[in-house]
Amino acid sequence: MAKNIYSVSQVNSYIKNMFAQDYLMKNISVRGEVSGLKAHSSGHIYFNLKDEKALIPCVMFRSHAALLRFRMKEGMQVVANGEVGVYERDGKYQLYVRALEEEGKGNLAEEFERLKKRLEEMGLFAAEYKKPIPFYAKTIGVVTAPTGSVIHDIINVTTRRNPYVQLILCPAAVQGEGAKESIVRGIRQLEQYGVDVIIVGRGGGSIEDLWAFNEEEVAQAIFECTIPVISAVGHETDFTIADFVADLRAPTPSAAAELAVRDVHELEERMENFRRKLQYSIDAVHKNYVYRLDGYRNRLEKNSPRMQLDNMRERTMVLEEKFTQFLEWRLAQERMRYQRIWDRLYPMPDGWLKRQRMHYESLRERFLPTAGRILQNRRQQYGRIAERFRPDMDKVLQEKKTQYRILLERMKGRSPLERLSGGYAYLADEKKKAVTGVAQVKVGDIVHLRLRDGRIAAKVTEAKADQADVDRRRS
Amino acid sequence: MAVMAEEKQKERSLEENFAFLEETLKKLEDSEIPLETAFGLYEEGMRALKACNDQIDKVEKKIQLLQENGETNDF
Numbered sequence: 292m293a294k295n296i297y298s299v300s301q302v303n304s305y306i307k308n309m310f311a312q313d314y315l316m317k318n319i320s321v322r323g324e325v326s327g328l329k330a331h332s333s334g335h336i337y338f339n340l341k342d343e344k345a346l347i348p349c350v351m352f353r354s355h356a357a358l359l360r361f362r363m364k365e366g367m368q369v370v371a372n373g374e375v376g377v378y379e380r381d382g383k384y385q386l387y388v389r390a391l392e393e394e395g396k397g398n399l400a401e402e403f404e405r406l407k408k409r410l411e412e413m414g415l416f417a418a419e420y421k422k423p424i425p426f427y428a429k430t431i432g433v434v435t436a437p438t439g440s441v442i443h444d445i446i447n448v449t450t451r452r453n454p455y456v457q458l459i460l461c462p463a464a465v466q467g468e469g470a471k472e473s474i475v476r477g478i479r480q481l482e483q484y485g486v487d488v489i490i491v492g493r494g495g496g497s498i499e500d501l502w503a504f505n506e507e508e509v510a511q512a513i514f515e516c517t518i519p520v521i522s523a524v525g526h527e528t529d530f531t532i533a534d535f536v537a538d539l540r541a542p543t544p545s546a547a548a549e550l551a552v553r554d555v556h557e558l559e560e561r562m563e564n565f566r567r568k569l570q571y572s573i574d575a576v577h578k579n580y581v582y583r584l585d586g587y588r589n590r591l592e593k594n595s596p597r598m599q600l601d602n603m604r605e606r607t608m609v610l611e612e613k614f615t616q617f618l619e620w621r622l623a624q625e626r627m628r629y630q631r632i633w634d635r636l637y638p639m640p641d642g643w644l645k646r647q648r649m650h651y652e653s654l655r656e657r658f659l660p661t662a663g664r665i666l667q668n669r670r671q672q673y674g675r676i677a678e679r680f681r682p683d684m685d686k687v688l689q690e691k692k693t694q695y696r697i698l699l700e701r702m703k704g705r706s707p708l709e710r711l712s713g714g715y716a717y718l719a720d721e722k723k724k725a726v727t728g729v730a731q732v733k734v735g736d737i738v739h740l741r742l743r744d745g746r747i748a749a750k751v752t753e754a755k756a757d758q759a760d761v762d763r764r765r766s
Numbered sequence: 767m768a769v770m771a772e773e774k775q776k777e778r779s780l781e782e783n784f785a786f787l788e789e790t791l792k793k794l795e796d797s798e799i800p801l802e803t804a805f806g807l808y809e810e811g812m813r814a815l816k817a818c819n820d821q822i823d824k825v826e827k828k829i830q831l832l833q834e835n836g837e838t839n840d841f
Contacts, residue, residue, distance in 0.1 A: 426780060427780040429823065455822060455823055455825060455827060458827070459832050460829060461832040484836065484838075555822060561784065562815055562819065565787045565791065566815055569787075569812060569815070572794035573804060576794065576799065
């Protein structure tokens with residue numbers, strides 16, 4: 292007896308773990324014949340795979356079973372791919388099938404290449420058969436599943452770009468059994484209905500998911516369709532046979548909608564642009580003609596006799612104005628010159644000068660005859676006096692000479708300064724000229740007084756002539 | 767002549783109308799063209815624009831579901 296005892300669960304768990312750790316078990320393809328097939332209501336499929344000698348239980352869960360492209364039948368030779376694992380509850384191991392292919396069909400990639408090559412050789416992909424996508428499709432047919440993101444993406448893009456476009460949806464199974472027939476039927480129905488362009492597509496998935504679009508029947512239907520077909524299968528990196536045959540391949544369903552549906556806002560903008568340019572151009576043409584017309588009219592008017600007359604009149608007026616301006620200018624100049632002379636002459640009391648001259652003339656005329664008479668009188672007087680005094684003249688002269696000599700003797704040694712004693716002063720103005728009358732000085736003048744013993748400089752505060760003197764001068 | 771032009775225009779697709787407008791503008795932009803020709807081009811351009819508008823047919827559409835029997839109903 293072994294010393295360790297384990298529970299059933301422990302043993303099964305241990306074995307499950309051993310299987311799980313085996314690399315080969317994780318991903319294994321098994322060839323065999325289908326037997327004991329049971330499709331459960333849950334969607335899981337239970338069956339056995341067997342050959343002549345052995346049998347392995349298999350289970351294909353719903354998520355994988357849904358992707359089957361064919362209906363499994365008893366006795367069918369298949370290749371199942373999946374993982375061998377342990378079902379702990381029953382203590383049995385089984386094959387958890389992920390994918391199943393009918394034996395003889397080969398693997399999908401090879402099949403894809405083979406079909407692609409064949410169809411290419413048949414010319415189904417040839418560029419010359421590609422139909423152009425219409426510039427403005429009014430009705431767009433869509434072959435895809437009626438639910439899911441694909442149809443919604445297409446609807447969204449379409450309504451955003453152009454709500455005036457008619458979408459016709461032809462619901463189709465896009466994977467699993469019957470998908471290819473469904474797609475082919477959709478294309479034909481839409482063609483019969485008459486749309487401008489058809490979008491055929493589905494969302495992303497595995498190569499098995501997309502397989503319907505690699506079927507020859509679908510390729511043929513697309514090729515034969517007289518209406519342009521845009522394919523939109525899977526993601527950008529997925530390529531299917533349908534993509535090669537289609538008139539245009541869109542990387543995604545949204546992109547297909549963008550290719551099929553022209554942006555109406557852009558079109559409207561272009562139309563508005565055309566409208567504006569048309570208006571602008573016709574305006575420009577019109578303006579150009581108006582301009583030319585104006586030119587002709589101007590030239591015509593310029594050469595009319597009336598215009599020539601007007602021109603001459605205008606020239607005359609201009610000359611006249613120029614002449615007037617010149618005259619005014621000269622006049623102003625003369626006036627200025629006169630003003631300058633006047634300004635220089637003004638300080639001279641013109642009238643006074645004249646009056647003085649006249650006064651002088653009249654004095655001369657008055658005095659000239661009188662002077663002659665006076666002179667004669669004086670001469671006669673002198674003659675008479677001379678006759679009277681002649682005899683004593685020499686005596687008188689001798690006396691005077693003597694007197695003079697005496698006076699001279701007396702004055703000798705006496706400086707004129709001696710005479711300044713006794714309160715007398717000699718008065719001179721600033722220029723050292725003797726002041727002999729009041730008229731010679733003004734109030735404020737500086738005068739110099741020479742006294743016996745020095746000099747005084749004094750300011751005149753008053754200069755007033757004696758009344759008698761003034762009276763005498765006036766007369 | 768005018769009738770023929772109109773008929774021709776009716777046949778034009780939206781794309782052709784756009785091309786026609788482009789061409790018309792090119793001719794119109796030469797301001798030396800005779801006035802009468804210019805007015806003619808302008809008129810034709812305006813007519814093409816109207817045709818474009820008609821072709822867009824601005825009525826919002828409901829999505830239709832195509833039945834197996836060929837009939838359609840709203841999606």
